[in-house]
């Protein structure tokens with residue numbers, strides 16, 4: 335059995351790190367699968383990441399339907415993002431949902447895709463899909479852009495794709511949400527924090543490079559992104575780094 339106090343402590347620290355790094359605004363969130371019960375997950379109750387201060391601020395929810403367990407009531411309306419990703423992909427143990435302003439422009443300019451610009455963003459792979467909630471709205475759904483039901487959460491989770499060689503993992507680590515933000519997934523809290531930060535960092539670098547390229551009179555053509563092989567090998571390195579960080583965390 336894993337010490338849940340240590341898991342919750344890591345989740346609280348991750349909330350603070352992601353707030354400090356401007357990855358999470360007060361309405362973004364990070365979750366982790368219960369290491370002792372893979373049918374539930376932990377996520378902060380409805381509060382800004384900066385002020386999550388103890389186990390009393392963490393809720394536990396069923397992955398099956400996002401309902402609270404062990405005394406948890408209420409919580410984030412968008413917790414179904416987490417429950418449905420964790421349900422669809424058993425290898426995913428941690429999820430971040432962010433409204434990063436660095437990423438948002440790429441969610442609404444359809445002709446410019448997110449591409450890995452440097453080695454720390456190799457995990458973005460060959461494609462970062464863009465989920466458009468408009469395509470899955472039903473007649474009576476409010477058009478508030480929120481992924482606030484299991485049905486909408488499942489639709490969002492599905493854009494991460496099917497990895498035919500390993501169906502328990504998503505094909506893509508990360509996806510955009512049109513006019514809303516992005517999601518990223520990992521096998522640990524440390525890995526998903528790394529991916530969430532470098533997704534936003536990469537967007538800043540890409541935006542700067544696209545601006546320089548245009549200034550140089552080259553349109554978007556002056557930007558050289560990582561090759562397919564560089565993306566794959568850098569992703570392996572990104573995963574290795576998060577594993578090393580998680581080992582360091584566990585020693586302290």
Ligand SMILES: [Zn+2]
Nearest residue numbers: 412431514515
């Ligand atoms: Zn949101």
